[in-house]
Amino acid sequence: MKEETKGTGNQQVISVWVRDPRIQKNDFWHAFIDYEICLHTNSVSFTKKTSRVRRRYSEFVWLRQKLQANSLLMLQLPQLPPKNPFFSLNNAQQVADRMKGLQTFLEKILQSNLALSDSCLHLFLQSQLSVSEIEACVSGKTSFSVAQAVHNSSLRRFHSEEDLRKDLTVSCDSDSDSSECRDSRHQNKDLALNKSKSAVTLDLTGTC
Template sequence: MQEFTAVWVRDPRIQKEDFWHAYMDYEICIHTNSLAFTKKSSCVRRRTHLPKLPPKNPFFSLNNAREIGARMEGLRKFLEVVVHSPVLLSDSCLHLFLQSQLSVKKIKACAEGRSRYTVSEAIHNFGSGIKRFESDSEENVEEEEDC
């Protein structure tokens, strides 16, 4: 059987930080038979800062379907390249980002072995409540560089 990895970017949602600030996040879904992935199907919500997406427009409207669609398509194309790169597929941060609900701070801690759960546990248990693995002390892991 031939190996495949499919990526979908869908369901843009406006997230309001406060009265003046809002951002868009997206659902990223993966379906694969690749041995590089622990979980064969997953969907997570992410706000992304990636290269080669259509540039931000100072007059960007969170309600402009054309601009949102262009950004989603750019993200999908970028992720297609990423999930087909053997070098990038060896990084557990990538798998945690794409297949768990952990924050970037917790992804870093998990990948570095500073959590009470393994990368595999975080990926397989994201939908059933990763909170059961976390303690209050893990909430205090200092913010470090993004993965």
């Protein structure tokens, strides 16, 4: 799909595909299908020009609800493919129809400038964050920004080096039961004590 938008002298293109359905298992009894969303664009609306993420049907439902709420009902949103109580993960035709409906939904969404200004849409399309993490990021409750989450979308889970350092510092400074942090502190203390003992021994030897 290609959506062309005429900007200031330049032609902006947004291409999106929903493809590659895969069955994912939560446990022995529960499973679901997720789909790969591929995006390619030269639009100034997007920080990242190419991306690939995987989303399931329930996340599309969440996205539509969020876009509707954030637009204060000013945006007429397209419909998602209806939820079928008899939907089967092993029915190739049903899966293909739903996948086509999801792509049509995104194609129409990406034609709206109001939707393109919504951070939830960008994180949905170009980050590996879950829907709860997207809500936290948009609300400013995470240590990383929307742009950083999109930039690190190639990672399985978003963790910047700074976040990892912060997590390590917090875990070691808190009353943690982490043996690694506790051992490292004791090792440093033991090393300092051994050095001081060695220095005393040398002084005594020199005096004798």
